[in-house]
Amino acid sequence: MDVEPPAVHPKAPTPGTELGIHFDECFGCGDEFEAGLHLRSRIGEAQTVYSEFTVTAAHQGAPGLAHGGLLACAFDEALGSTVGNLLRRPAVTGKLETDFRRPVPVGSTLYIEARLDGTAGRKIYASADGHLDAPDGPIAVSARALFVAVGFEHFTTHGDPAALKKLADAQEKAKRVREGRDWEINP
Numbered sequence: 001m002d003v004e005p006p007a008v009h010p011k012a013p014t015p016g017t018e019l020g021i022h023f024d025e026c027f028g029c030g031d032e033f034e035a036g037l038h039l040r041s042r043i044g045e046a047q048t049v050y051s052e053f054t055v056t057a058a059h060q061g062a063p064g065l066a067h068g069g070l071l072a073c074a075f076d077e078a079l080g081s082t083v084g085n086l087l088r089r090p091a092v093t094g095k096l097e098t099d100f101r102r103p104v105p106v107g108s109t110l111y112i113e114a115r116l117d118g119t120a121g122r123k124i125y126a127s128a129d130g131h132l133d134a135p136d137g138p139i140a141v142s143a144r145a146l147f148v149a150v151g152f153e154h155f156t157t158h159g160d161p162a163a164l165k166k167l168a169d170a171q172e173k174a175k176r177v178r179e180g181r182d183w184e185i186n187p
């Protein structure tokens with residue numbers, strides 16, 4: 001099947017939009033686990049999403065250096081957020097390939113620029129570069145991923161119903177807040 005240019009969803013968030021946490025307990029972006037990556041993302045121009053995270057002592061592999069697996073996690077999150085938010089299509093990572101080009105010390109911030117590369121049926125291709133300590137800093141890590149579009153039953157069949165309910169409740173609350181209907185915000 002031919003690879004087609006990605007078609008950004010008409011209701012995708014516009015450039016400049018700060019993307020919130022998609023699930024409080026997500027290791028990549030959630031805020032419930034102190035040791036998580038706490039990655040933050042923003043929509044850029046031309047099918048890009050910019051993400052940042054700061055490496056802490058909780059992310060070490062060798063002393064003082066980020067663990068490669070946790071760096072891969074950051075790219076999975078940044079690329080998944082790019083796919084989910086720009087295409088507005090549930091999808092899961094099928095394949096993730098990383099090139100580690102420079103060590104990433106504890107205390108440094110990785111600026112990840114991720115982009116959609118194309119789609120072929122259910123297959124979605126995306127890639128990203130992680131710049132060290134500045135958006136135009138040297139590239140420390142690059143990644144390419146294949147996401148596969150799935151139905152919501154992927155999550156209801158294989159996931160945790162209680163966690164899915166928690167997520168649905170949080171999304172409903174966020175919607176109420178956006179629409180000014182939440183009593184805690186507008187008593």
Ligand SMILES: CCCCCCCCCCCCCCCC(=O)SCCNC(=O)CCNC(=O)[C@H](O)C(C)(C)COP(=O)(O)OP(=O)(O)OC[C@H]1O[C@@H](n2cnc3c(N)ncnc32)[C@H](O)[C@@H]1OP(=O)(O)O
Pocket residue numbers: 001022028076077078079080081084085088089090091092093094095121122123146148150
């Ligand atoms: C809605 C609004 C959203 C709003 C905003 C949301 C924001 C949201 C932010 C999320 C941010 C979190 C980002 C973390 C994302 C994860 O970490 S997801 C967790 C890790 N991934 C998984 O657990 C996936 C586990 N794997 C599976 O469930 C299944 O293998 C898959 C991937 C669904 C595929 O199975 P399947 O549905 O049976 O499909 P299958 O026919 O095998 O494959 C479909 C096509 O993909 C190809 N393919 C599949 N796997 C591979 C592979 N590894 N290599 C090469 N090709 C492959 C197949 O060859 C096939 O190709 P074609 O024949 O069509 O040419």
